[in-house]
Amino acid sequence: GQKVQVLDGGTLKGEPVANATTGVWTLTVSGLTVAAHSFTARVGTGAASAARTLTVTAVIVPTLTSVKGSPSNVEILDNGITVETSLLLTGTASKGQLVEIFDGSGASAVSKGKATANVTTGVWQLTIAVAVGAHRLYAKSGYHPTPVFSNVRNLTVTAAAATTITSVKGSPSNAEILNGGITVETSVILTGIASKGQKVQVLDGTTLKGEPIANASTGVWTLTVSGLTVAAHSFTARVGTGAASAARTLTVTAAAATTITSVRGSPSNAEIPNGNTTVETTVILTGTASKGQKVQVLDGATLKGEPIANASTGVWTLTVSGLTVAAHSFTAKVGTGAASAARTFTVQVRFSLDQSAMVLNGLKLVQSYGWTVKLADIPNNNNTRTPTGGVPPYSYQSANSAIASVNTAGKVVGMKNGTTTITVRDSQSRSGQFTVTVSNIRRILINTARLTYQQADAWNRSVGGGDLGNADLTPMKAQYDVGQIFSPTGPSGNRWSSPIITSGGRTFIRVMHVVGGQFPYQPTDYFIPGEHLSKTWTAIAVVPES
DSSP: OOBBBBTTTTTEEOOOOTTTOOOOOOOOOOOOOSSEEEEEEETTOOOOOEEEEOOOOOOOOOOEEEEEETTOOOOOOOEESSSSEEEEEEEEEEEEEEEEEEEEEEEGEEEEEEEEOTTTEEEEEEEEEOSSSSEEEEEEEESSSSSSSSOOEEEEOOOOOEEEEEEEEETTTTTBOOOOOOOOOSSSEEEEESSSBBBBEEETTEEEEEEEEEEETTTTEEEOOOOHHHHHEEEEETTSOOOOOEEEEEEEEOOOOOOEEEEETTTOOOOTTTTEEOOOOOEEEEEEEEOOOOEEEEEETEEOOOOOOOOOEEEEEEEOOOOOOEEEEEEEOOOTTOOOOOOEEEEEEOOOOOOOEEEEEEOOOOOOSSSBBBBBSOOTTTEOOOOBSSSSEEEEESTTTTTTTOOOEEEEEEEEEEEEEEEETTOOEEEEEEEEEEEEEEEEEEEEEEHHHHHHHHHHHOOOOOOOOOHHHHHHHHHHOOOHHHHTOOOOEEEOOSSOOTTTTTEEEEEEEEEETTTTOEEEEEESSTTTTTTTTTEEEEEEOO
């Protein structure tokens, strides 16, 4: 039945009366401030009760401020993707108050657990497990009279995939740099695969070069790394604390001018000077370029091959076959770099010469009397043979010009009976040969002394003369003037022309004489004994020229 004084700190909040039977008292205190409170009770001047403390906190809407993957501790943005199936959720609520975390929507949402907001900061945290798939996370207030919800964080858990580097290309060339390869470009484009939507750490050695995001649909990521030093580089990629990819290595080398230093014919291996000619349709090109680089070798605008410059020396080589008979202009370049100076040459038809034996057997009468030659080209005593292909101009040489001569046009003329060799060369000393056999060269001999037939016979036999008939007279008339043939006796003169001949039991000697001053007529046979046996005339003989 006593009056109880109830105080909040030193402030009297009310004086309820203890029940007369039970001693129980009760008091409703309203209008408490958002602050700490310490309640005590006492009767009169008696001792106060033990203090009962509490804190009145502000009522706020709960929030979901952070979702991080665990153990990576990497923030997962709204609508983000993660491979981690353990998530650390953080948010705020009224201090010391309870919130419940849900995954899903509406009545189908699944409770993932409860958390109490820190009494000082109001921050709450909860680690939850999630499966591969889409998730909709939010917090529900446990301290409002009706449901109050936080903001929503949407995310997707995707299956973990190995992180790889699938391609490294130089920039701006866009040329693939093989693993362990060499480049002169100081900017490269790296491409790889990782778990979808994940941030990929790309390192050069231990230096982080960038953090591209793997495509949410394909898992493909790409990163351009610029400013690479002239040195060896080793790139790896990883997601969070996951395993790193296999290293992709390359070396950046100093850029060097691209050159063509040699062009050799094959199979001759002979150097083809710039601007020169060749008959070979295969050539071996050699040059220099930046070490380890792929060199584009072009004939005009046509790519003929892509040799790799030696990683130590920078030397490259390429064999090009099947060249057409035409002019060619080779250049070399690396990527989008400057082309080398052009190396030009012309492919010509291969040197070819008919090497069959040449036979010159036309009757040719020669003399040493200064007679005027009427017929320069004796039928079947000359022939022209020239090569095809090769590199003009051609040169011609007779091994024995006394037997057969040859001029600069390849015309061969029989000079005396015998065999010799003609050699033909082009301007690059490619050569061929053929033999020439000359026959039917006969020499005209004149004995200007007046002789009896016996004397003429003896002389004719002594010089090797034979029977002189129309076979000799016709070419003689064609080749020389008749007046010269009978000089100094004149065109009306006669000459003993054959040795004494016995035929059919008869003995005779022939005499050449003139009809109408034009033609050495068919020799007249003078029988022995017979007419004119006492005559003395000059003599003519035709003997083989050797």
